[in-house]
Amino acid sequence: MLRWCFYALLVRPLTWIVLGLNVRHRERLPTSGPVILVANHNSHLDTMVLISLFPLRLLPKLRPVAAADYFLKNRFMAWFSMKVIGIIPVARGGAAGDPLEGASDAIARSDMVILFPEGSRGEPEQLTGFKKGVWHLGKRHPGVPIQPVFLHGLGKALPRGEALLVPFFCDVFVGEPMAWMPDRDAFMKELQCRMNALVQDAHFPPWE
Amino acid sequence: MTWSSLPEPLRYAILGVGSILVAASLLVALLTLLKPAKDFSELKLRVRTWWIMSAVFLGALAFNRTGILCFFAFLSFLALKEFLSMIPTRRADRRVLFWAYLAIPVQYLWIGMDWYGMFLVFIPVYMFLFLAMRTVLIQETEGFLKAVGTLHWGLMVSVYALSHGAWLALLKPTNGAHGGGLGLLLMLVFLTQFNDVSQYIWGRTLGRTPALPKVSPKKTMEGLLGGVATTVTLSVLLAPRFTLLTKSESLMAGLIIGFGGFIGDVVISAVKRDLHLKDSGELLPGHGGILDRVDSLFFTTPLFFHFVKYLDRF
Structure with missing residues (x-):
């Protein structure tokens, strides 16, 4: 209920009115799980925008995977991240136990799992190399489609380390779903390629 | 809110624009039937968006003063956001851009307060100076002139020019006569948009001589002159009936809107x-x-506004 209010009454007006989204290939968005949505990561707004792309009835299925060390760092943050944003926490940097357990369970329940394989928000509006967690997750669920989505402009609106949101129109490019591949390096290369191909014809104004 | 409680010019506008849109929809449906081989999806989409835009605009005018101000402020916000999203900006200037957004509510507040002098100078003088000051405090000199120049240009286009439409809507005749600014605003917006469409149609049917080939290859002299002639004719026919403008003033207004609309159009084309x-x-x-x-409105609105103010009847 709290999560519904947060996304319906706060996040949606924010992403659709304060920011404004230009969605390319909206028809490619999946209408049910299980699916692994893979996006580039520049801002806290990335998750908000991705979830706003889907109808509210899918909200219980939409689960962003987020770093436990950041999102669970104190009790309030942990409560807010788990109950309101609805994250699946993942331990970064080789902690004990199975880091992908939560995400894997969610996929088994036909959830739509959102993954940012860059690992952190990094420098705004720059795509860094993908971490291989997505391949390992795919390995456990080889039949589940993996769908790339490219986001542009959110790093301008709210970059890392800034608390002030400045409105910008943002571009969302939805890619075609792809299948998992046993060859890890080939898979990672293919995913990166598809991500880059999504924005090949796009024109972004310079931002230095 | 009942039909008879709506201001008279608005009732005529709803009926007039409604019938034009019905005619346009019928025409598109007819074309699709007659020429099944041709693709009219773009035209269909265009007409559908016209329906929505007209409904939102006329709907907003049905509200009181605050409704009109909020509508124009939101329009300015969307236009400024679009402008700032398409131009190159500097990362260091994020906070400056935020201040530029804050100019929107303040500018419309002056209108709400009826503070004419401040409405006129706030953006061209105070925001102009303030944004330069705020930018220099960041101490990033690389690309400084381009950053402050483009930002202020964007504010002038999307906030300052459009805000004249809100003031126009709230004008009252000084002698207490019937017919205020609402009719003037409706006339301005209708003629400006119709001018766009008729320049396009004249250009498509008779266009030969390119007007500004390097800026906008599809714009022709025939389109421009045919459009202006249509707009002037419509203005002389409609404006004396629905506003306090006389016949000769309406002729002048038609010329201002016809040529101003063209220039606004090609200026934004040059920017793009x-x-x-x-787009x-x-x-x-x-x-x-x-x-x-x-x-086109960003030229015609301030020009038409000051033409009306010059007549000294409002």
């Missing part, structure tokens, strides 16, 4: 060409972005 963009955005399917639609 400079930025290597086709300014995607908010209005079939039209492009907000700036693509208000491009």
Whole structure:
């Protein structure tokens, strides 16, 4: 209920009115799980925008995977991240136990799992190399489609380390779903390629 | 809110625009039937968006003063956001851009307060100086002039020019006569948009001589002159009936709107060409972005406004 209010009454007006989204290939968005949505990561707004792309009835299925060390760092943050944003926490940097357990369970329940394989928000509006967690997750669920989505402009609106949101129109490019591949390096290369191909014809104004 | 409680010019506008849109929809349906081989999806989308835009605009005018101010402020916000999203900006200037957004509520507040002098100078003088000051405090000199110049240009286009439409709507005749600013605003917006469409139609049917081939290859002299003639005719026919303008004043207003609309259109075209963009955005399917639609208004609104003020009857 709290999560519904947060996304319906706060996040949606924010992403659709304060920011404004230009969605390319909206028809490619999946209408049910299980699916692994893979996006580039520049801002806290990335998750908000991705979830706003889907109808509210899918909200219980939409689960962003987020770093436990950041999102669970104190009790309030942990409560807010788990109950309101609805994250699946993942331990970064080789902690004990199975880091992908939560995400894997969610996929088994036909959830739509959102993954940012860059690992952190990094420098705004720059795509860094993908971490291989997505391949390992795919390995456990080889039949589940993996769908790339490219986001542009959110790093301008709210970059890392800034608390002030400045409105910008943002571009969302939805890619075609792809299948998992046993060859890890080939898979990672293919995913990166598809991500880059999504924005090949796009024109972004310079931002230095 | 009942039909008879709506202001008279608005009732005529709803009926007039409604019938034009019904005719346009019928025409598109007829064309699709007669020429099944041709693709009219773009035209269909355009007409559909016209329906929505007209409904939102006329709907907003049915509200009180605050409704009109909020509508124009929101329009300015969308236009400024679109402008700032399409131009190159500097990362260091994020906070400056935030201040530029804050100019929107303040500018419309002056209108709400009826503070004419401040409404006129706030953006061209105070925001001009303030944004330069705020930018210099960041101490990033690389690209400084371009950053402050483009930001202020964007404010002038999307906030200052459009805000004249809100003031126009709230004008009252000084002698207490019947017929205020609402009719003037409706006349301005209707003639500006109709001018766009008729320049396009004249250009498509008779166009031979390119007007400004390097800026906008599809714009022709025939389109321009045919459009201006249509707009002047419509203005002389309609404006004396629905506003306090006389016949000769309506003729002048038609010329201002006809030529001003053309210039606004090509100025925004030049900006987009400079930025290597086709459309300014995607908010209005079939039209492009907000700036693509208000491009002609950004010239005609302040020009028509000051023409009306000059007549000294409001």
